[in-house]
Amino acid sequence: xxxxxxxxxxxxxxxxxxxxxxxxxxxxxxxxxxxxxxxxxxxxxxxxxxxxxxxxxxxxxxxxxxxxxxxxxxx
Numbered sequence: 604x605x606x607x608x609x610x611x612x613x614x615x616x617x618x619x620x621x622x623x624x625x626x627x628x629x630x631x632x633x634x635x636x637x638x639x640x641x642x643x644x645x646x647x648x649x650x651x652x653x654x655x656x657x658x659x660x661x662x663x664x665x666x667x668x669x670x671x672x673x674x675x676x677x678x
Contacts (some may be wrong), residue, residue, distance in 0.1 A: 608674050609667055617663055624656045 628649055635645035 609670055613667070617660075617667070620659065620663075621656065624652060628652050628656075 631645050631649045631652065634640050635642040
């Protein structure tokens, strides 16, 4: 992170993480429609993925907000 705010690289990484996790969830949903895949198990993995995404975003956005608040205080 930079002293004058959150770098583009950090924001881009957060965005790409969310896009990737969303794609993974969509892929799981697609797989659950094919024979041989247990829809209940796939749903459980989808739920876990959503929980991981929420937890990661909560932590990461907390760090970003703290960094932005520190920038505001030093301005």
